[in-house]
Amino acid sequence: MSSSPSPSADPSTPSDSAGGRQSETGGSSPAVYRTKPNRHFPFLARHPWVLANTLADAPKQTSKKTASAKTGSPDSDPPGGQHQDAQAASEPVHADPEHAKQQQTEPRDPGQPIDLLDHDGNWIGRGLANPASRLRLRLYSFSRDEPVDDALFAKRIDEAVARRRLATPANPPAGAAAAEDGTAENAQMPIGLPQKGERLIFSEADRLSGLIVDRYADCLSVQFTAAALLSRGPFLIDEVLAAAEKYGTPCRRVVARMDAATAKHEAVSPEQIAEVESWSRGIDTAPSPTNLSAPNPSDPSSSDAEQDPESSNHTVWYWHNDLKMAIDLRDGQKTGGYLDQQANHAEAARYMKGKRVLDICTYTGGFALAAARAGASEVIGVDSSEKALQMARRNADANSLSHVQFERADCFDDLKQRHERGEFFDAVVLDPPRFAGSRRQVDSALRAYARLNMSAVNLLQPGGLLVTCSCSGHVSRADFLNMLADVGRKRRRDIIILQSRGPASDHPLAVSCPESDYLKCVIAQVH
Incomplete structure (x- = not known):
């Protein structure tokens, strides 16, 4: 699983209020x-x-x-x-x-x-x-x-959403296809509205530092990473909604959030976080149900309220490439999903037909389900989060993919144990969380990446496929490739890079902010 870059910070004093617009001078001398x-x-x-x-x-x-x-x-x-x-x-x-x-x-x-x-x-x-x-x-x-006023932010938001339409038209409705099979999952998809997922605003890359907005079907997931923007929060949300409708992707639901780690760095109090969450619209903020299995229409005792996360209205279904995917917009990581890997899921899957695939750090099954849909003979997805795995299993069921299984384990331990058991795979996917949150952590992160990739190489047959990712913005692409070269040397294996990729095209890169070039996805053959 990947993560957008977020600068490390170390605040020491709390800020005053999340809401309540401040004057341009903050009520004090310039x-x-x-x-x-x-x-x-x-x-x-x-x-x-x-x-x-x-x-x-x-x-x-x-x-x-x-x-x-x-x-x-x-x-x-x-x-x-x-x-x-x-x-x-x-x-x-x-x-x-x-x-x-x-x-x-x-x-x-x-x-x-x-x-x-x-x-x-x-x-x-x-x-x-x-x-x-x-x-x-x-x-x-x-x-x-x-x-730096409301007019500037409104202009930047409009430009950001318009930028996504330069090469990609507004997502066409999938309501007709959704209505044909009558599944519970498709019944939750809003007919006649855009069904796919995309990033509309990418913080520094769109000259809007501190604001990240993803769209999943008809729902906006708005993540604030800067306390300095909170006084404008409701205004910014209104502007994103207006721009989304203007450019052909109208939305009727909003989830607003700031994660705990960011809040700590930005000195945002729990009360302020609650205020941010109160800006959500059309989304239930009640605690999530623990059972994420799909409801069984033939069993009267299996009610939506008991088992379907849609009953709490913060689980959203959308089309992820050609897969129906559910994400938890309130309790999921980042903005709920990992749209930055959407194109990489599809591209890696092109190599997976007929292969036995191991997907490490699968989260809700992005690489695993894409491989299964592409014709992999067997797929195993591993993650340390049981909640994420429940969602992954639900996604597999929604797409009728019976030859994929999900297991809970630590990624390092799982790779080691499979090697000790003598297991081999035709393809191994590594998509770990961010290992380097600051420049001081780069060396330790590279050691962790090397250890993870060496363990994966141990499980590959000659000619096997390695898909390895890094979402650490402080780890450069050159350093990541040098790490892979060192892995090949230590394991006496030749690693031939087939593709060196970045995030999907809706995640632009600001050359003035190298940290926005955070995601590395390498597809390689190992001999």
Whole structure:
């Protein structure tokens, strides 16, 4: 299972309120942040994340006289590199005497607009601050004439949804096909509405840092990863709904969420999380049922209320390629599913016909079910989450795939035990969770990837297929491929890469934010 990139943070103080729009000045004097000397070059290249350790120390409030100073703009944005290098150091400095008078100030609340200056007082960009987060400032504008306001976010949301329609038309309704077989699963699919899944907004890649929106059939799954956006939460949801309808994918349900780990990093309280969840529409927030098996229409004692997660209305069915899939939008990981792997599921399945396949970290069965549908002779999916496996089994039943089974186990232990039993497979799929949440964890993550891949190679027949993935944004593609080369050397096996892939096309890449190039999916043959 994969995960979108999320910067690590370490907040120390809580923020005030999730809801309640704040004024553009946050009710206080305008504020600025200054970078430390020579720490501004990534932001000249428009990287949106400003960490606390890049900022000058000892923030102070500006005087009323200084705060009211105008902030003129240079004719063009100064170019720069992602790191301090000879080219970046040689770029011209634009004098900014008005800003040079200002001292760094600290906002009181998340969501206050902040101007970012270099150490000499030259204007760089504008964003929204969170004084309680290690990710102190998210930049949204690099033009001094462009305020960070509702109009900017509405424009960016419209552009993001329109971007998905450049190459892919609005998903056609699947209601007719859904109505033909009369299954309980298809009965839950809204007839006449778009049925597929896609990512509509991808945070930094769509110049909307802190906002991720996926669409599953007629339901939007909205994930907030920045406390600075919470004061605008209901407005942002309304704008996404309007854009989705404008571009041919109208939605009638919304799930809004912020996961616990993000809330900790962003200093968001449980009460604020509850407020975010209250922005959901048409979705039941009652506790999930534990039994996710499909209801049996021939058994009167098997009622939907007892067994069908649709009874709580936060399980949504949608078409994932040519498979009917259920995802739990409230309690599932990320935004409920893994749309970034949708194209990789289909592509890997092309190699699986007639093969015995082991899918490690299967989650709700993405790779496993695609392989089974493509004609694999036997498929085993393994995951440590029983709840995810229950959903995977339900998905298998919904697609009449009887030759796939799911087992609960730790991925490392399962691979080791199968090797000890002398098992072999024609194909092994590895789609583990993120191993590196920060740059400090890259080395340990690469060791974990090496251990996992060596264990998988042990189970492959000569000529077998290895599908191996990494969703750690801090692990570069080059490092991941070097890890595979080391695995081949240590196991004395030749690893021939057939395809080196990334996420689906609805997950664009921002060149200014390399972390958005997070997902690696390698399809290789092992001899």
